[in-house]
Amino acid sequence: MGFDLSWLLWALPVAFALGWLASRFDLRQWRLESRQAPRAYFRGLNHLLNEQQDQAIDAFIEAVRHDPDAAELHFALGGLFRRRGDYDRAVRVHEHLLARADLPPRERERAQHALAFDFLKAGLLDRAEAAFTALLGTRYDADAKVALLGIHERSRDWARAAEMAQALEGSDRGSFRLRLAHHRCEQAAALHRQGHTTEALALLESLVHQVPQSARAWAALADLRQSLGHVDGGLAALEALADHCPEHVPLIAHSLAQWSLMAGTPERARSRLADWAQAHAPSLDVTQALATLDPDATTARQRYIAHLRQEPSLVAATLWLAGVPLGTADEEPLVRRALERAGEPLKRYRCAACGFESRQYFWHCPGCQGWDTYPPRRVEEL
Template sequence: MAFDFTWLLWALPLAFALGWLASRWDLRQWRLEGRQAPRAYFRGLNHLLNEQQDQAIDAFIEAVRHDPDAAELHFALGALFRRRGDYDRAVRVHEHLLARADLSPRDRERAQHALAHDFLKAGLLDRAEAAFQALLGTRYDTEARLALLGIHERSRDWARAAQMAEALEGSDRGSFRLRLAHHRCEQAAALQRHGHTSEALALLEALVTRIPESARAWVSLAELRQTLGNTAGALAALESLCTHCPEHVPLVAHGMAQWSRLLERVEPTRQRLRDWAQHHAPSLDVTQALASLETDPAQGRQQYLHHLRQEPSLVAATLWLAGVPLGAADEDPLVRRALERASEPLKRYRCAACGFESRQYFWHCPGCQGWDTYPPRRVEEL
């Protein structure tokens, strides 16, 4: 039986027509989806500019649904989730990006960086640490080290914090010497609490040799020496502080006065404090220390008058009035108590970064967690 080729004349045009219709249908679908995705994207951008985060998130989710391969949309969506405080969804977005095999190395590092910040914002320090560790050696290396330094400080892992500060010292983010000194002082304090006094002493003595500009190192060394009964060594440490960190003398003026009286070395300390007062702005703490070194109370009160001539001060006036013998009027104690109460807030220290005030001087602000943000002067003197 002969094969009939006539049906091919009908099949070929029919197949061509069907293929053409299918391609047109796919093209229409592609164009439709392409129009929907940009429209959703621009709608989300409009909501974002108008600070309407919830509506922006909905629009970006719709855009991602139409174009699941768009990495930029995922990054925008993850950033919105994090800003909104929805850290769980932000983590899922960035983990989804990292799971993609077709992601470029640059976008992979970017997704890892975003994921690390998601964990950090959520307070998951262990997972944030692991995520930032993965960024070491990348273009986010310095930023990752800074974040790891903050994590180690928050977890009070001072040894690892010191190592990270050492690694950052050569970076372009400034000097980390004083921050390193704080870490070593914290380590020394921990050693002292656990009874390892000799190791703490050796650590602090090496620290002041390496970083003499650290006021805290000298103060910690002086306090430890005094604890061990070495008052002369403690006073010598504070005298070295006067040389290397003169702006912090008000913090140690009382200690210098007290220890110099114990060692009967009042005159050298008095002269040192007077020399400091001649070259710096008036300080209530230095004035009070000088007054305490005077054997005659009347001479001590003259120190407060001298301070008042240089700078009006309610605290200095209250201290001067405290040394005046009570008069015949019954109101004298009432007036003095009122002045003392009014001057009490002026004796506090205030963080220059966040404004947190306290009666105690802090090297590490409890409010903003900043180092060396407290000026070594009272509120009234700022």
């Protein structure tokens, strides 16, 4: 039986027509999806401008579904997840990007950078450290070093923190000399606790010569010398602090007064504190220290009156009233207790960055983890 060529003549036009219809269908589908993707994207952008993060996430998820190869949409979605605190989903988005073989090197570094911050925000410090370490030497090198510095500080790994601060010194991120000094002070404190007093003393003495602007280094050196019985050496360190960091004198005024009395040199401390008081705004700590150094109680009380003439102070008034009878023997304790209770919150220190208040002065704020964010004055004096 012979082959009928007429079927071939009919089949070719039919196949062509089917192919043309299929291409038209695919083209329409592609156009429809390409229109839906930007619509979803712009809808998500509109929600972002209106601070509607949940609706923006839904819109971006829809946009990613229509255009799964768009890296920019993934970055937007991952950033939204992180801002909302949904760190697991942010990690999955950025890990999905890193798993793509077709991702350009520049976008791969960007995804690694975003993933590192996902881990950091989630509190996964070990994974964040590994992710940021992978960014060293890239265009995110400075960001990675700053983040690693913060991780080492949170982990209280002061040796590695000091190493990272040294690496950042001289970069476009500013000076890290004072921050490095804090790390060295923490190392010295650890050495002292472990009984390595000689090493701690040598570290602090070297530090004050390298970073004389560090008030903490001078104060730590003074405390260590005094604890070893070297009162004169401690006083010398406090006087050096007053010369290099005069704004921090209120923090050491009490120690300067007490140690000078122990050393038998009260006049020297009185003269230095009086000169400081004339050149700076009134400080309750300096006024108290001067009152301590005055041998006559009446003269000491006049210090508080002089303070009150310059600046109203409930704490100074309470100290002045310490030498004045306040009613009967039964009434006086009640009045004094009420005055002390009212003045107690005014004696605190307050972080200028986050507002965290404490009776103790902190070089490193427990609230915001900032360094040198506490003014060296009481709340009442701010």
